Amino acid sequence: MVEALNYLASNILVDVDPMFKKQPICELCDQKPATTIVGYRSATGPTVSGWKYACGSCPTTPDEAKSFGFDDLFANPSATVSMLANLEDAGTTDWHSFMAMMQRLRSATNG
Numbered sequence: 001m002v003e004a005l006n007y008l009a010s011n012i013l014v015d016v017d018p019m020f021k022k023q024p025i026c027e028l029c030d031q032k033p034a035t036t037i038v039g040y041r042s043a044t045g046p047t048v049s050g051w052k053y054a055c056g057s058c059p060t061t062p063d064e065a066k067s068f069g070f071d072d073l074f075a076n077p078s079a080t081v082s083m084l085a086n087l088e089d090a091g092t093t094d095w096h097s098f099m100a101m102m103q104r105l106r107s108a109t110n111g
């Protein structure tokens, strides 16, 4: 029985559809696995910029404006479309910064 469970754990359970080919590491602490996307308020206005992927355990800062988990953003295609559309509706997202973060995320995960 134990051998069967070990077989399942090592051959099946750990390989269940990982979100990424390679686990991205937090851009803030450079240590823990990233699970969240964070955007920061511009010093000069309502623009949300400086987007980073983060572990969710790093301390928040007063200039943090938006954050959401990979589990929410990538839950399914509809969730991704809805969250991106909501960011556009807000009218404050610096898309250049957001897409630069997505390109770094793609590289970090072997895209």
Ligand SMILES: [Zn+2]
Pocket (backbone or CB within 6 Å): 026, 027, 028, 029, 030, 031, 032, 054, 055, 056, 057, 058
């Ligand atoms: Zn971190």
